[in-house]
Amino acid sequence: MTNTTKLTEAIRDSGIRSVNFFNGRLLTGEDLRSEQQAGRNARTLLGRAIGPGVAEGLFAESKGTAEQLLIHITAGVAINRLGQALTLASEKDIALVEPPDNSVTGTAGFRVCGDASTGFYVAGSEFYVLTIAPAEYSEGRALVSGLASATAACNTKLIVETAQFRLLPLELNLTSDAAHSQNLAAYSMFGATSLAKSFGDPFNMLLKPPPVPQGITDCDVPLALIQIVDGKLTFVDAWAVRRACAAPGSAGRWEALFDAGAERRVDAMLYQFQAQLEAIPTSEQASMKATDRFHFLPPVGLVPLAFSQFFDGLKVTGPLPIAPASVGPLVQAALHALPMNLDNDEAIWRFEVRGGANGARTYDIFVSGYAIDLLPRYNQSRLNAALFAVANDAQPIV
DSSP states (O other), X not given: OOOOOOTTOOOTTSSOOOOOXXXXXXXXXXXXXXXXXXXXXHHHHHHHHHOSEEEEEOOEEEESOGGGOEEEEOOEEEEOTTOOEEEEOSOEEEETTSOOOTTOOOSSSSOOOSOTTOBSOOBTBOEEEEEEEEEEEEEEEOOOXXXXXXXXXXXXXXXXXXXXXXXXXXXXXXOSOGGGHHHHHHHHHHTHHHHHHHHHSTTTOOOOOXXXXXXXXXXXXXXXXXXXXXXXXXXXXXXXXXXXOOOOOSOGGGXXXXXXXXXXXXXXXXXXXXXXXXXXXXXXXXXXXXXXXXXXXXXXXXXXXXXXXXXXXXXXXXXXXXXXXXXXXXXXXXXXXXXXEGGGTOOEEEEEEEOSGGGOEEEEXXXXXXHHTXXXXXXXXXXXXGGGOOBTTBOOOO
16 A cells, blocks of 8 residues: 655655764664665665666677686676676686586675575586675674683674676577577677567567576676577677666666667667677688678678678678768667568668778768668758769769
8 A cells, every 4th residue: 555645744764774973872783884885885875876788898809718718807887787886906817617616605785696506517508697796704703802812703894895707607509500699699688589570569479588697687797799609609609798877767568669778778789789799700801791790680780891892792782982981870869770580682872981091981880771760961852963073083072
């Protein structure tokens, strides 16, 4: 039953309770713990207002050989869904084959979250999500009084609130296509198929959440999607699951399509594509086509000159020249469109960025044909083909 509250009445079942200190008060350990908890509660509320995600750093990448199963993590800060701030002060190398550290326990603000039997590599699984989560341990012994020479069981000097890494199995139903596995896995986590259906009929087709790793909790912040095949690390894809902090909205069913989290998801699509493209070996770049590695593309992306065959076989309009000053606005506007499914033969616009010596081409940009329809400057119905007539092999920059 909902209680009726009067205007200007103090809400007594909410708020943060702090100990009232005054001269002459007898303080106990319980009082000081209550004050510490009040500080934690205030920080947690601030963290919830900022929203879950990675605030800074915490980039994951493979290290060493594929058989070593080592992940390198940079220093950084994340906030989980509970509003707890998780900090890694220095970069670390994480061994995926080692069992969890059972000495990490908790009695105060940060407790170990999740099932202790999960959170590390288990042979037989293929996809995993690497997360950072809170942990806690005790350190040292404090001097005590009033206990004579007896050993006090409660004389822990410090309780350290810290973080731990967990590796959680993820079930993905993908076709056995090794060349496209990273792209397909990433866009499963983006919910690309569900996005198209939801925007097509948002009143009847709710956006489905991405697959959930086994054992994940509100304490965990995802950092990377990992594939391990036959005991070898195949890829470490940070942006497939990594998201920047975004405060949860209050628009109900519309949040997944339009709130700040939706913007973070689209940003992650672009960053994921760029990272995967840059990781392709130099020896394969000149001959690689987009369809060799990608079923899905973000609504906009940047392609280096080294990928000379990237657009072969695609339905492409252009290339059209564009000035470096126009790149930022073009990319930001195009990101509002849906990702492209290359199996659907969608139209793609190709732009050549002219920023080199004497206006030479420096790299290419592709943009979804649906995104172009949203941009008046480049809308096909407004373009005059004569504007791009070749004169001495030089085209004007738009």
